[in-house]
Amino acid sequence: MTQLNSYRSGPDERGHFGIFGGRYVSETLMPLILEVERAYTAARKDPSFQKELDYYLAHYVGRPSPLWLAERLTKALGGAKIYLKRDELNHTGAHKINSCMGQILLAQRMGKKRIIAETGAGQHGVATATVCALFGLSCTVYMGATDIARQAPNVFRMKLLGAEVKPVTSGTGTLKDAMNEALRDWVANVENTYYIIGTVAGPHPYPMMVRDFQSVIGRETREQIMGFEGRLPDKLIACIGGGSNAMGLFHPFLDDKDVAMDAVEAAGLGLDTGKHAASLQGGRPGVLHGNRTYLLMNEDGQIDEAHSISAGLDYPGIGPEHSWLHEIKRVNYVAATDDDAIEAFKLLSRTEGILPALEPAHALAHVARIAPKLPKDYLIVMNLCGRGDKDIFTIGERLGVKL
Amino acid sequence: MSRLAGRFAELAKEGRAGLVTYVMAGDPDAAQAQAILDGLPAAGADVIELGLPFSDPMADGPAIQAAALRALKAGASTRSALGQLKKFREKDQTTPVVLMGYYNPIYIYGAEKFCKDAAAAGADGLIVVDLPPEEDAELRPYAKTAGLDLVRLATPTTDDKRLPIVLEGASGFLYYVAVLGVTGTRSAVTDEVSAAVARFRKTTKLPIAVGFGIKTPDGAAAIARNADACVVGSALVQQVIEGPAAEAAGRVHGLVKALAGAVRAARAKRTA
Numbered sequence: 001m002t003q004l005n006s007y008r009s010g011p012d013e014r015g016h017f018g019i020f021g022g023r024y025v026s027e028t029l030m031p032l033i034l035e036v037e038r039a040y041t042a043a044r045k046d047p048s049f050q051k052e053l054d055y056y057l058a059h060y061v062g063r064p065s066p067l068w069l070a071e072r073l074t075k076a077l078g079g080a081k082i083y084l085k086r087d088e089l090n091h092t093g094a095h096k097i098n099s100c101m102g103q104i105l106l107a108q109r110m111g112k113k114r115i116i117a118e119t120g121a122g123q124h125g126v127a128t129a130t131v132c133a134l135f136g137l138s139c140t141v142y143m144g145a146t147d148i149a150r151q152a153p154n155v156f157r158m159k160l161l162g163a164e165v166k167p168v169t170s171g172t173g174t175l176k177d178a179m180n181e182a183l184r185d186w187v188a189n190v191e192n193t194y195y196i197i198g199t200v201a202g203p204h205p206y207p208m209m210v211r212d213f214q215s216v217i218g219r220e221t222r223e224q225i226m227g228f229e230g231r232l233p234d235k236l237i238a239c240i241g242g243g244s245n246a247m248g249l250f251h252p253f254l255d256d257k258d259v260a261m262d263a264v265e266a267a268g269l270g271l272d273t274g275k276h277a278a279s280l281q282g283g284r285p286g287v288l289h290g291n292r293t294y295l296l297m298n299e300d301g302q303i304d305e306a307h308s309i310s311a312g313l314d315y316p317g318i319g320p321e322h323s324w325l326h327e328i329k330r331v332n333y334v335a336a337t338d339d340d341a342i343e344a345f346k347l348l349s350r351t352e353g354i355l356p357a358l359e360p361a362h363a364l365a366h367v368a369r370i371a372p373k374l375p376k377d378y379l380i381v382m383n384l385c386g387r388g389d390k391d392i393f394t395i396g397e398r399l400g401v402k403l
Numbered sequence: 404m405s406r407l408a409g410r411f412a413e414l415a416k417e418g419r420a421g422l423v424t425y426v427m428a429g430d431p432d433a434a435q436a437q438a439i440l441d442g443l444p445a446a447g448a449d450v451i452e453l454g455l456p457f458s459d460p461m462a463d464g465p466a467i468q469a470a471a472l473r474a475l476k477a478g479a480s481t482r483s484a485l486g487q488l489k490k491f492r493e494k495d496q497t498t499p500v501v502l503m504g505y506y507n508p509i510y511i512y513g514a515e516k517f518c519k520d521a522a523a524a525g526a527d528g529l530i531v532v533d534l535p536p537e538e539d540a541e542l543r544p545y546a547k548t549a550g551l552d553l554v555r556l557a558t559p560t561t562d563d564k565r566l567p568i569v570l571e572g573a574s575g576f577l578y579y580v581a582v583l584g585v586t587g588t589r590s591a592v593t594d595e596v597s598a599a600v601a602r603f604r605k606t607t608k609l610p611i612a613v614g615f616g617i618k619t620p621d622g623a624a625a626i627a628r629n630a631d632a633c634v635v636g637s638a639l640v641q642q643v644i645e646g647p648a649a650e651a652a653g654r655v656h657g658l659v660k661a662l663a664g665a666v667r668a669a670r671a672k673r674t675a
């Protein structure tokens with residue numbers, strides 16, 4: 001592991017984490033990106049902004065989310081002691097709303113009246129539509145046509161919340177194409193529009209800003225585990241789509257050198273099949289969507305399609321800070337397949353009475369893999385970042401059950 | 404003098420604006436794409452922008468997105484685009500060609516090697532849409548060494564505070580993106596464009612080309628009254644699919660002729 005004074009000081013003033021990150025956007029967006037950065041820098045220093053955010057997180061989102069000692073799961077696996085950070089209990093059912101709440105407060109400070117977002121699983125879209133309804137702002141969500149088909153309940157939810165859901169058929173009709181389309185919208189509507197990006201990706205300051213807003217997960221976890229155990233956990237585990245729930249859990253612990261961290265990418269049909277979404281383990285550094293990061297691509301630099309049963313992990317890139325943490329080896333990146341995730345989904349449903357979203361089911365698959373071999377006093381905290389209600393149709397199809 | 408500087412000097416002498424035509428390398432297939440490119444100068448193109456296909460063209464509208472995907476599907480790549488240019492240069496040594504694309508394929512090719520190979524193939528300049536001045540230090544020195552102009556973009560959001568950042572180190576020409584939005588969607592508004600061009604002229608001696616949102620001969624003529632060049636892309640690329648693939652070149656050249664006629668007559672009309 002590279003020794004640095006702190007792993008928490010990034011990015012630099014140009015938005016770089018090592019060679020990753022940056023602001024690779026067209027000139028039309030550049031002034032706006034700089035404006036977002038200025039506004040965020042000011043808000044970050046303003047105690048009244050944090051106070052307002054804390055208010056909404058407590059009374060609307062329902063934070064802090066509990067840290068739950070999963071006793072029956074621990075017993076079933078027969079090794080390490082497993083805690084679940086219950087971000088699936090947030091209003092709207094996932095961690096996405098933590099960042100949406102922060103960003104919509106910022107958008108309002110900037111005087112923006114129209115909100116756009118991209119979504120994969122629909123969780124970020126639902127969270128964005130929710131905060132737009134709460135504050136009475138117009139909301140347009142771009143969603144790949146493929147994802148619309150497999151996440152129908154969330155599409156309907158967004159519409160009920162008053163958002164316009166625009167299907168994206170260009171490219172492969174998944175999350176990356178939705179992000180392209182959202183960027184195209186933004187270029188055409190820079191004056192009145194704020195783009196709420198759903199993960200720790202995009203041009204600077206988004207990776208930093210979304211991380212900061214999601215870090216509430218790790219800050220709470222720290223306090224809660226100290227309360228239960230009087231010490232920090234031995235290992236943190238989270239799944240990776242773009243990497244926001246993982247950054248949120250990890251970031252407050254990065255300088256605690258005894259806390260190990262495993263992040264779980266989606267291995268789809270298997271890392272060796274080429275049908276996966278594991279950018280770090282199967283990709284290489286490139287430039288897309290405003291930042292340099294690990295990407296799935298062919299030898300000509302054309303972006304490849306990602307594959308995962310989980311729409312929320314089905315993205316051929318990853319946030320730039322993860323690329324950096326991977327290269328300096330502070331975080332260990334592993335993978336779980338579609339099948340692993342389904343098994344983990346069943347395991348948690350039956351041992352703890354919690355249907356996990358397919359995204360954190362990937363993290364759970366890794367927990368199930370390593371926990372049995374670890375001692376009973378080894379503490380694992382896994383981010384249960386979403387609930388599985390949205391996935392019951394996908395799971396039903398997998399299990400051959402018609403709903 | 405570079406081919407680009409030479410061409411803009413000739414245009415100034417003739418007292419007219421130039422026509423810059425954008426086509427996508429490898430679209431709809433290697434043979435038609437070659438025929439399209441090779442025939443552009445005779446049809447009236449003063450400068451050529453050759454699009455490098457990319458899977459995720461964030462700054463482009465539906466027409467150019469579709470063109471890139473057609474090209475990639477037909478087997479095009481960054482390498483084959485340079486091959487196409489090389490063949491063009493066997494017949495034409497005078498028309499400036501600027502390669503326009505996104506950074507990832509260039510980065511993966513290797514920025515230094517790309518600049519070398521592009522110059523060797525006969526390119527005169529580069530436009531990399533998603534590489535703003537803040538990030539282009541990783542390409543600029545290699546472009547310079549290879550003798551390629553790295554063309555910078557200005558947009559309606561480039562205010563007086565930002566303009567010097569854009570102009571610092573800009574070469575070849577200044578490309579004014581005339582609309583807020585992606586290629587081929589909105590139409591450029593002539594009065595706003597004239598005002599912007601006048602503003603830029605106060606701060607730079609670079610020729611000013613105006614693009615995005617110019618679709619018709621009339622639209623081109625309106626822009627050509629003030630700008631040093633007008634760029635037409637989506638409308639040409641759209642011609643590729645407006646009929647049988649084998650006749651794509653003819654359709655594209657037909658529109659280029661009409662555009663060139665309008666651009667050449669634009670200022671004559673004003674003084675008449």
Ligand SMILES: Cc1ncc(COP(=O)(O)O)c(C=O)c1O
Binds near residue numbers: 096239312359387
């Ligand atoms: C429940 C859930 N978890 C995880 C993700 C993946 O995103 P990230 O890696 O940014 O947390 C998503 C994305 O939609 C999600 O809905």
